[in-house]
Amino acid sequence: MTPGRRGLPFGHLQNSHSLPVTVPMSARALPAAVLLSLFAGAPLSKPLSAQQGRIPTASPAAVVQSGHARFSLLTDRLVRMEWSADGSFEDHATLVVVNRRLEVPKFRTSTEEGWLVIETDALRLRYRKGSGRFGPDNLEVRLATGHVDTTWRPGQGSAGNLGGTIRTLDGVRGPVPMGQGLLSRAGWALVDDSGSPLLEGENPPWVHPRSEDQPDAHQDWYLLAYGHDYRAALGDWARVSGRMPMPPHFAFGIWWSRYWAYTDQEEMGLVRDFERYGVPLDVLVVDMDWHNTFELRWGRSEKDAAGQTKGWTGYTWDKAYFPDPEAFMSWVHSQGIRVTLNLHPASGIQPWEQQYPKVARDMGVDPATKRYIPFTIWNRHFAQVYFDDVIHPLERQGVDFWWLDWQQQNTTGIPGLNPTIWLNHVFFNDMLEEGKARPLIFHRFGGLGSQRYQVGFSGDAASTWQMLAFEPEFTATAANVLYGYWSHDIGGHLPGPVSPELYTRWIQFGALSPVLRTHTTKNADAERRIWAYPPPYFEAMRAAMLLRTELVPYLYTASRTAYDTGISMVHPLYYDWPELDEAYTHKSEYMLGPDLLVNPVGAPADTLSGLTTQRTWLPPGEWIEWQTGARLKGPAVVERRYALDEIPLFVKAGSVIPMGEATTRVGDRTRGPLVATVFPGGDGSARLYQDEGNDEGYRRGQDAWTRLTSRWTDAGRHLRVDVGASEGTFEGMAGSRGLVVRVPEVLPPESVRAGGAAVPHRTGGAAPGWSYDGKRMEVVVRLPAAPVAGARSVELTFPAADPGLVDGVAGTLARLQAARDVLERLWPDDWPSDAFVALSQTGRRIELHPETAVRELQGLRSALPGEIAKVRDLKGDENVKRKALAILGG
Numbered sequence: 001m002t003p004g005r006r007g008l009p010f011g012h013l014q015n016s017h018s019l020p021v022t023v024p025m026s027a028r029a030l031p032a033a034v035l036l037s038l039f040a041g042a043p044l045s046k047p048l049s050a051q052q053g054r055i056p057t058a059s060p061a062a063v064v065q066s067g068h069a070r071f072s073l074l075t076d077r078l079v080r081m082e083w084s085a086d087g088s089f090e091d092h093a094t095l096v097v098v099n100r101r102l103e104v105p106k107f108r109t110s111t112e113e114g115w116l117v118i119e120t121d122a123l124r125l126r127y128r129k130g131s132g133r134f135g136p137d138n139l140e141v142r143l144a145t146g147h148v149d150t151t152w153r154p155g156q157g158s159a160g161n162l163g164g165t166i167r168t169l170d171g172v173r174g175p176v177p178m179g180q181g182l183l184s185r186a187g188w189a190l191v192d193d194s195g196s197p198l199l200e201g202e203n204p205p206w207v208h209p210r211s212e213d214q215p216d217a218h219q220d221w222y223l224l225a226y227g228h229d230y231r232a233a234l235g236d237w238a239r240v241s242g243r244m245p246m247p248p249h250f251a252f253g254i255w256w257s258r259y260w261a262y263t264d265q266e267e268m269g270l271v272r273d274f275e276r277y278g279v280p281l282d283v284l285v286v287d288m289d290w291h292n293t294f295e296l297r298w299g300r301s302e303k304d305a306a307g308q309t310k311g312w313t314g315y316t317w318d319k320a321y322f323p324d325p326e327a328f329m330s331w332v333h334s335q336g337i338r339v340t341l342n343l344h345p346a347s348g349i350q351p352w353e354q355q356y357p358k359v360a361r362d363m364g365v366d367p368a369t370k371r372y373i374p375f376t377i378w379n380r381h382f383a384q385v386y387f388d389d390v391i392h393p394l395e396r397q398g399v400d401f402w403w404l405d406w407q408q409q410n411t412t413g414i415p416g417l418n419p420t421i422w423l424n425h426v427f428f429n430d431m432l433e434e435g436k437a438r439p440l441i442f443h444r445f446g447g448l449g450s451q452r453y454q455v456g457f458s459g460d461a462a463s464t465w466q467m468l469a470f471e472p473e474f475t476a477t478a479a480n481v482l483y484g485y486w487s488h489d490i491g492g493h494l495p496g497p498v499s500p501e502l503y504t505r506w507i508q509f510g511a512l513s514p515v516l517r518t519h520t521t522k523n524a525d526a527e528r529r530i531w532a533y534p535p536p537y538f539e540a541m542r543a544a545m546l547l548r549t550e551l552v553p554y555l556y557t558a559s560r561t562a563y564d565t566g567i568s569m570v571h572p573l574y575y576d577w578p579e580l581d582e583a584y585t586h587k588s589e590y591m592l593g594p595d596l597l598v599n600p601v602g603a604p605a606d607t608l609s610g611l612t613t614q615r616t617w618l619p620p621g622e623w624i625e626w627q628t629g630a631r632l633k634g635p636a637v638v639e640r641r642y643a644l645d646e647i648p649l650f651v652k653a654g655s656v657i658p659m660g661e662a663t664t665r666v667g668d669r670t671r672g673p674l675v676a677t678v679f680p681g682g683d684g685s686a687r688l689y690q691d692e693g694n695d696e697g698y699r700r701g702q703d704a705w706t707r708l709t710s711r712w713t714d715a716g717r718h719l720r721v722d723v724g725a726s727e728g729t730f731e732g733m734a735g736s737r738g739l740v741v742r743v744p745e746v747l748p749p750e751s752v753r754a755g756g757a758a759v760p761h762r763t764g765g766a767a768p769g770w771s772y773d774g775k776r777m778e779v780v781v782r783l784p785a786a787p788v789a790g791a792r793s794v795e796l797t798f799p800a801a802d803p804g805l806v807d808g809v810a811g812t813l814a815r816l817q818a819a820r821d822v823l824e825r826l827w828p829d830d831w832p833s834d835a836f837v838a839l840s841q842t843g844r845r846i847e848l849h850p851e852t853a854v855r856e857l858q859g860l861r862s863a864l865p866g867e868i869a870k871v872r873d874l875k876g877d878e879n880v881k882r883k884a885l886a887i888l889g890g
Contacts, residue, residue: 055101056093062104066116076105076120077225085217094196096448123225145227148187160185165478168459174466181480183230191222197417204429209415228578238566242452248438249693252552253282253666255517258528261289263321264328277531280664288342292318305372306347313347316354329398336665338400348375359389378412404443421446424453438694451482463492469602476572476590484568487515496523500537507541508647509600511548540645546662553658557689558593586617595655599648609886611641622653628811629745653681656708658688668693673738678710685709692730704728719796726788736785741794744778748850749796772850774843777806805857816840819884829876
């Protein structure tokens, strides 16, 4: 939690008409380099380790130099362009770019009337030899890629830039500009890296300033000329700037956070309540009151020696709240839950801290002086002392990772170094060097390169419908700078209280976002325990959380894909449909992984029906609405109505979604059976990714992949689902697992076979057996555990009846039940007829007697209009009848 502060664009991604420039570190400027390295606490040493896949020097074969200008062809569409007044060039890594050693693309060079010409299959660069600094008169790049044919020159604005992200949403109440990103409808984007500090050495790489010569003596630019091939642009930039590391598996579970001074007993009581109410929980976030705050009160706070509010920074447990921290965290761990603590490190180490004497001595300060130790985290010696004396002892007590909550300053002791990204760098790399678990940090965006440090804390946003409506766009757009793991304050932060409906809709968005973490300011009315809300809201929120736990295998696979390709799990629609205008204008929609389209509800419901009307643009193809089963065709804008427990979630027809069973603990990896959810509408395939879940083995090939395929034949009457043998292995990998095949929006099958043997029908859901879920119109086939080293197959044969009979039936039955609940309020004057109740029970009868499905569904279709009309004739309160009819659409 931090004081309100509006987020601003951050980083070095700009239009070329406003370019800060800095002189490079010259090989001849040794005295200056030595002097500057002392600032950082360590001398420059060898390049970044090749073992880390980071070689900052481009291949010599990719470099073309012309006097004081140098061009590095990193790919056929990504060019580094440097100009230096003294002819020396920078080959160190920077905070933005860590690897320039890519495969050398095919290119040609020539000279035309004094112009250097460099050509690839995608672009043609021209620079007037010996003409000095880059400008619109001496440098141009023509790009012809797919649908884009244009010429770029320095100083050319990029009106088509698709945005990136900003450091924080502190104090934001609605849409704000999101700066410049790596993608543009104009077909190009320019990254100015001229002023970025350098990275050098190992364990971990450390920051060093560039030379302090005249700022106009050096230009260091990267031109991304990918046209509308957005996926290729991000994939190549990930190879240059660093990949998005996978968060631990548990991070995809539910995080509890609230700014409140909880005691250990209260925290433990919260955990027990989560279990009692069947609500998932994997991460317990403890805000700043874990440490001594000196009874901080905003109206009478005093300052410490660093000029910060006394008690804002702290490292010593407050024993009034946590008399035995180790016992507390040990108990939380015994429940299968991780612990993260909040840190505001701006004040350094003050003399009242328990760790102060050792820190002072190790920093060469006499503890008797009581002189505070400033937070100079860019100084390597201080950083080593800080982690050895302060952070590591707390981690040994049981802290799993840290919530880094510092943005009070924008500068450090090194020119051009922002503390946000540097704090992310040192904490992430400390966890990496410690090697105890997969590194995880939780902090704000610090500019380009921040994708190397995972989960972002988006800050103290306002608790308003406008803010909720903006967050989906904000989250998806961040993918344009590879920032794929925003964690929002679900429910908003300021002023705190939210309506039950708003909180429910926020939870639903969080369930289908990168990280679901509740939070709010310290306000007694700001309730975040979902079980404290009336039953309809609690049930809707709990259902959304459980759905998330079912989707974790799909999300985790998407996380691995993001690591491999640079495509964030949440990303804009224009990645897939770049030539369709609607993919750009429907900004609240996003793709979640490869197959799911989400358009979170961002407005309150109609007061009469309790339904929210939402317009969604569906891209080309057939889509199935996840909860209602409605089949919809795109491209089209569809207007749909959603009950409180319904989310605008659409799946590509024919998709195969790898899932798990609902659980209250996601843990280090998915336990229990593999759930393959197969949607009708065409053949499909997917791959399930698995690894140890909380180590670095995934970077070294210690993982397993399983291919899932579906094939529909005989005009959709026959379905075969194949689950391939797992390929690969990792520590702790299960040797066998059960299998559940779910096929929604289909009639009950005439027969089910697995591995050639008949599978019996069982209403109880036992394995082996198949059952039918009448609420979802879904076949569920359960098979016992079998070795993962072997392949499995399931075959279903459906009746020769119109499959359209089930189209949207799940939604219809939900509306009938909701209307029936409303009509019961007519009592004692009247109540729903037996015929109306019988219609609402259609799914239940099909569950019990699947062979009657065709007759039942035909009866539902023919009788429904008449039963809706009869509602008008019921006696009693007209408002109740109007509400029921509004729900039914009658």
